[in-house]
Amino acid sequence: MGWAVMILLALATGFVLGCFLRRDKGALQFLAAALLLALAGYSWQGRPGLAGSPTRPGSAVRQAPDSDFMLLREDLLGRFDRAWTWSNLADGYRRRGDTEGAARVLAQAIRNNPGNTELWIAYGDALVAHSGRMMSPAAQLAFRRAAQLAPDHPAPLFFHANALLETGNVEEAERIWRAMLPGLPARSPYPPLIAQRLQAIDRARAAGQIPPA
Numbered sequence: 001m002g003w004a005v006m007i008l009l010a011l012a013t014g015f016v017l018g019c020f021l022r023r024d025k026g027a028l029q030f031l032a033a034a035l036l037l038a039l040a041g042y043s044w045q046g047r048p049g050l051a052g053s054p055t056r057p058g059s060a061v062r063q064a065p066d067s068d069f070m071l072l073r074e075d076l077l078g079r080f081d082r083a084w085t086w087s088n089l090a091d092g093y094r095r096r097g098d099t100e101g102a103a104r105v106l107a108q109a110i111r112n113n114p115g116n117t118e119l120w121i122a123y124g125d126a127l128v129a130h131s132g133r134m135m136s137p138a139a140q141l142a143f144r145r146a147a148q149l150a151p152d153h154p155a156p157l158f159f160h161a162n163a164l165l166e167t168g169n170v171e172e173a174e175r176i177w178r179a180m181l182p183g184l185p186a187r188s189p190y191p192p193l194i195a196q197r198l199q200a201i202d203r204a205r206a207a208g209q210i211p212p213a
Contacts, residue, residue, distance in 0.1 A: 099130035120146035
């Protein structure tokens with residue numbers, strides 16, 4: 001029954017939106033991909049045969065805070081592409097506390113798109129979250145792979161440093177950001193973001209919240 005409802009909803013949604021997008025082939029392709037991804041996610045995680053379990057008042061699941069990558073990804077890396085679709089799906093898992101599910105989504109995305117830099121960054125960030133804000137060897141490898149795929153793009157190093165800062169490795173994050181700054185174009189969005197973080201580190205160090213460099 002659950003499958004039937006899901007398929008009918010997907011078909012109805014596709015029909016209604018298709019009426020408005022019938023002349024835009026690109027939009028139709030994106031719509032089809034989104035619906036297929038939704039069905040794939042349902043087939044993977046859906047459990048229509050389980051008995052219902054109503055949530056008691058006041059027992060809502062505590063939402064996990066967004067990481068810097070989740071907050072900045074769209075502005076720095078764009079949206080409405082394949083990586084954006086997978087990353088948004090993973091974000092949904094993370095926000096309800098299922099960090100393992102988020103990592104599994106991105107692992108599957110990488111298997112399908114092994115050369116996508118953004119997905120490797122997202123996977124590294126998800127692995128850090130799943131390990132309890134620790135930089136595991138797998139997360140480190142994901143960030144390094146992203147940098148290998150796009151050696152001239154600032155995003156892999158910038159978000160790697162962000163993750164290092166979140167795990168408490170202030171010195172290494174600061175070293176990466178300071179090394180990046182001289183080579184960034186003046187109009188790049190990264191220099192102001194890096195400057196903000198370095199200033200925050202300097203203020204925290206001056207206040208004695210972190211040890212001197």
